[in-house]
Amino acid sequence: xxxxxxxxxxxxEFGARLAIEDLxxxxxxxxxxxxxxxxxxxxxxxxxxxxxQVAQRLVDAGVVGVVGHxxxxxxxxxxxxxxxxxxxxxxxxxxxxxxxKQGYKTTFRVIANDVQQGKALGEFxxxxxxxxxxxxxxxxxxxxxxxxDEFEKAIKAKxxxxxxxEFTTNTATDFNAILTSIKSAQPxxxxxGGMDAQAxxxxxxxxxxxxxxxxxxxxxxxxxxxxxxAGEASEGQYSSSCGVPRDKMPGFAAFNDRFKAKFxxxxxxxxxxxxxxxxxxxxSMKRAGSTDPKAxxxxxxxxxxxxxxxxxxxxxxxxxxxxAVTVYQVKGGKWEVVSTVGGPAK
Numbered sequence: 001x002x003x004x005x006x007x008x009x010x011x012x013e014f015g016a017r018l019a020i021e022d023l024x025x026x027x028x029x030x031x032x033x034x035x036x037x038x039x040x041x042x043x044x045x046x047x048x049x050x051x052x053q054v055a056q057r058l059v060d061a062g063v064v065g066v067v068g069h070x071x072x073x074x075x076x077x078x079x080x081x082x083x084x085x086x087x088x089x090x091x092x093x094x095x096x097x098x099x100x101k102q103g104y105k106t107t108f109r110v111i112a113n114d115v116q117q118g119k120a121l122g123e124f125x126x127x128x129x130x131x132x133x134x135x136x137x138x139x140x141x142x143x144x145x146x147x148x149d150e151f152e153k154a155i156k157a158k159x160x161x162x163x164x165x166e167f168t169t170n171t172a173t174d175f176n177a178i179l180t181s182i183k184s185a186q187p188x189x190x191x192x193g194g195m196d197a198q199a200x201x202x203x204x205x206x207x208x209x210x211x212x213x214x215x216x217x218x219x220x221x222x223x224x225x226x227x228x229x230a231g232e233a234s235e236g237q238y239s240s241s242c243g244v245p246r247d248k249m250p251g252f253a254a255f256n257d258r259f260k261a262k263f264x265x266x267x268x269x270x271x272x273x274x275x276x277x278x279x280x281x282x283x284s285m286k287r288a289g290s291t292d293p294k295a296x297x298x299x300x301x302x303x304x305x306x307x308x309x310x311x312x313x314x315x316x317x318x319x320x321x322x323x324a325v326t327v328y329q330v331k332g333g334k335w336e337v338v339s340t341v342g343g344p345a346k
Contacts, residue, residue, distance in 0.1 A: 001043035004171065004197035007225050007268055009070050012092060013041050014263045015274030016067055018255075023282055031289035037282070044074045046170070055081040063087065064291050065281040067274055072096030073142040079107050087293045088300050090280055092273035095219065095242055096146040100317040108300060108314055110273050110280065110307070112242035112323025112342065114147045117218050120325040120341040121191070121240050122154020125216060128339070129238075131155075131188035135164040135213070137178060137202070139194035144170065147218045148193030163187045170194060173201045179209050187213050196221035199239075200229030207233040214238060222328055222335060223268045234330045238338070241269060243309055244324045245337045251308035276307030 001009045020039045028035050040063055044051040051074030058066060059081060066082055066089040069075040075094035082089040083104035091099065091109040095117060100107050125131040134155050138148035145167070152162055163185035166178045179202075182190060190206065190213045192199050199221035206215060215237040222239040230237075246252045255272055259265075280303050281296075288296035305312050313321045324342045328335040 001041065001045075003045050005046060005070070005195050008093075008195070008223070008270065009043070009046075011268035011271045012068070012070055012274045013039075014259065014265075015092070015271030016041075016278050018259060018262065018271075019275040019278035023278070028282060028286070030285050030291055035285075035291060044069055044071075044078070046071050046074060048073050048077050051075070051078045052081060054078070059085040059087060064285075064293050066090070067092060067277040067281070069094065070270070071141065071143055072099060072146065075099055076102075076142055079104055082106050085293075086297065088281060088284070088297050090277040090300075092277045093219075093270040094143070096142045098142070098146070100319050104318075105301075106297065108280075108318040110277050110309065110312055110320055111270075112325050113319060114143075114150050114218070116323050116342060117240055117242055117325050118147050118150020118152075119154045120327065121216060121218065122151045122160075123158060123341075124238070124240075124327050124339065125151075125155060125189050125191070126158040126160045129189060129214060131160060131214075133161045133163040133185065133187045134189045134191060135166070135182040135185060135187040136162060136191045137166045137168060137175070137182075137193070139170040139172075139198060140167050141170050141194070143220060144193035144195075146193075147220075148191065151191050151193070168194075168198065170198065172198060175202045175205050176209070179205055179211060183209055183211050189214050189216055191215075192217045192221070194220055196223045196226040196229065200226050200234070203230040203233040203237055219269060224266050224335075225268060227330060227333060227335070235333070236330060238327060238329050239335075240325050240327045242323060242325055243273070244340055245326050246272075247337075248340075249309050250306055255308045272308040276309050276312060279307060280305065280312060 042054040055078035072094040138144040222241040284299035
């Protein structure tokens with residue numbers, strides 16, 4: 001909720017708030033009793049240490065389900081605390097595969113993971129952009145580095161060359177030294193694993209240094225904020241998002257109208273997934289006839305529902321089945337869909 005990517009945290013919170021308000025307006029009954037839902041928001045500041053403190057605070061407060069965290073780096077350490085407490089946790093946005101690989105019964109996600117995303121981006125770079133030489137920069141977070149690793153694997157599998165691999169932090173704003181070193185390698189594509197608060201100055205500095213390579217990245221910067229911060233340097237750059245394009249999401253148009261009317265702002269990325277995650281928890285409670293985490297947890301894995309973002313069902317690890325990845329390019333100051341990989345069979 002605070003720090004350089006607070007706009008994404010607020011986006012998530014707004015998605016949850018809309019879901020809670022809808023459920024309360026509906027007058028949900030669970031086990032024959034009318035239930036009122038309450039949203040408890042905590043700020044983990046994108047910091048793994050604070051993430052675990054916040055998780056403990058939520059457990060101590062007696063919450064019956066958790067939607068979060070925003071980043072993989074906070075979601076993964078926090079997940080052990082929810083697992084120990086037996087509280088279902090659904091992430092709307094953490095894409096690092098390790099989150100669901102831990103074997104916890106409490107972890108789920110309603111979005112594709114970075115094995116799928118890194119592969120889609122790497123193949124797109126080689127097959128569509130015809131990139132032969134690629135440079136990679138990541139922010140050394142669980143998300144940024146994890147996605148960059150998967151991208152690198154995909155490039156190598158396709159016979160592409162990694163000309164340079166550099167790293168920075170998720171608070172840096174000056175990339176001149178890294179970019180100068182990369183410029184001499186003359187890559188066709190520069191991949192950045194990280195969030196929009198870094199990707200935007202990176203794009204601007206590439207332009208200033210006269211680097212002709214295309215900038216590519218993942219869902220961390222496929223946002224309106226990236227375009228706003230990078231300005232004209234955003235034009236022509238590529239990024240992906242986990243999920244189908246918004247015009248293919250069954251409930252996005254109606255969700256978007258209500259979101260804008262209520263919060264007077266654009267959806268950044270994950271708000272619709274956050275909304276769906278809240279609905280999944282409550283749908284599971286209804287089927288179990290109980291709001292007790294231990295009673296309804298077994299139902300979460302059996303979810304079969306159509307949400308704002310599409311069909312939601314989980315595999316045995318808690319990952320969404322048939323997760324799609326969509327590649328976008330900035331054209332005329334807007335993100336335009338280029339291609340979609342995966343997703344449910346048509």
